[in-house]
Each structure stands twice: as C-alpha cells, then as structure tokens.
Amino acid sequence: MEKNIQIAIDGPAGAGKSTVAKKVAERLGISYLDTGAMYRAIAYKVLASGILVTDEPQVVDVAKDVNIEFDYSKKTVYCDGEDVTRKIRSPEVSRAVAIVATYQGVREHLVRLQRQQAEKRSLVMDGRDIGTYVLPEAKVKIYLTASVEERAKRRYLEDITNKKNVSLQQVRLDIQNRDRIDLEREHSPLKPAADAIIIDTTDLTIDQVVDKIVKIVEEF
DSSP states (O other): SSSEEEEEEEOOTTSHHHEEEEEEHHHHHHEEEHHHHHHHHHHHHHHHOOOOOOHHHHHHHHHOOOOOEEEEEEEEEEEETTEOOGGGGGGGHHHHHHHHOHHHHHHHHHHHHHHHHHSSOOOOEESSIIIIIIIITTEEEEEEEEEEEHHHHHHHHHHHTTTTOHHHHHHHHHHHEEEEEHOOSSSSOOOOOOOOEEEOOOOOOOHHHHHHHHHHHOOO
C-alpha cells in the first residue's frame, strides 16, 4: 500500500458504507472520515435552530457558520463544540438530511472541508459522491450496494439497537425516498465512478466486505 492513500467508498443509504469504512480504516491503520455525519450535523443544527429544511438560503447560511470537528481517535463528531455523534442518527435527522444534502451551497462548503482533510492524511472517506466529485483522484474507489429490502432491514435493526421507535415499513419508505432524492438531485447525483469497483453486499457479512476491500487496497 502507498504511503499516502485515499480510499473512496460510495453507495446508497443502508448499504453499509460507514460500518465497512470504519473497519477498513482500522485494518489499514489510517483515518476514517464520515462525510455523511457532516451533512447530518448540518441537518441537526437546522432542526435545532427551528429553521425549515426547505428554506435553502437559511440552511446554506447555517452550513457556512457551523463548526464541525472530528476526534479521529474517539470516533466522535462535534457540532459547535457539542458531541452529536448519537444525536445525528435520529430518524428526524435522517429525513431532514435527505433534503439538506441536495443544496449546492451546502455541498460545496462541505466538499472544501472534506478535501482539506484528505490533503492532510491517508484516509477512508465514505458518502454518495466521493469517487465522482469529492475525491475524483482517489486511488481506490468502491461502490457498495444492496437490495432495498436488505438495506431497510439493516437500518431498522440499527435503529432498534439504538432504542429508536421506528417501524420497518417506515424505514423502508425513508430509504426509498432517500434513494430517489440522491439519484435525481442536480448536483452530484448518486452513481458509481467510472473506475469504481462495485460490491453487492446483500448476501455478504460486514467482515467479508471488509476483507474484499482490504485485499483490493493491498494490491495497489
């Protein structure tokens, strides 16, 4: 593996990006940057401020003013000094971020921050447009996918584990809605990079997916 390497992992909601990316980073001994958490932090701040997520100008202003920091060693996300690691995973934030993430002003601001992080260290970065837009020169590009049913089941089990009161049907609808928004958005729509390696995780365990990616990285 190269001394300094960026690994881009993209895919739709519930494909296992964050879980897999964290484990890949641990296996390789490099940093992990959860770009989704950055968008979620913005959505959380918007909701906490009482601003309508449909008010694009105000949402963009919030994005530009919010200070988002990561403690890589503790895997903690801070929003204006507040530890929001768990709070940004609520169903309310999940629904809000689907809209917030479509705003070009929000995306452009966060992409600048993400690229700055990538310039400083070897890292694994996951999201929906990392390989196509954020880090188009990334050495390794992975696109994870899975059936809607499997992705909904994973997200539902995650929510139940975190003691969130949700139904499998609602989670499935949320994921289908997020897919539609991500695929149809004008700015950086969700799609695999031309040189991305596509991995269908529907019938694979997390460790099997991680093993595949680590092997791909080690072959570079």
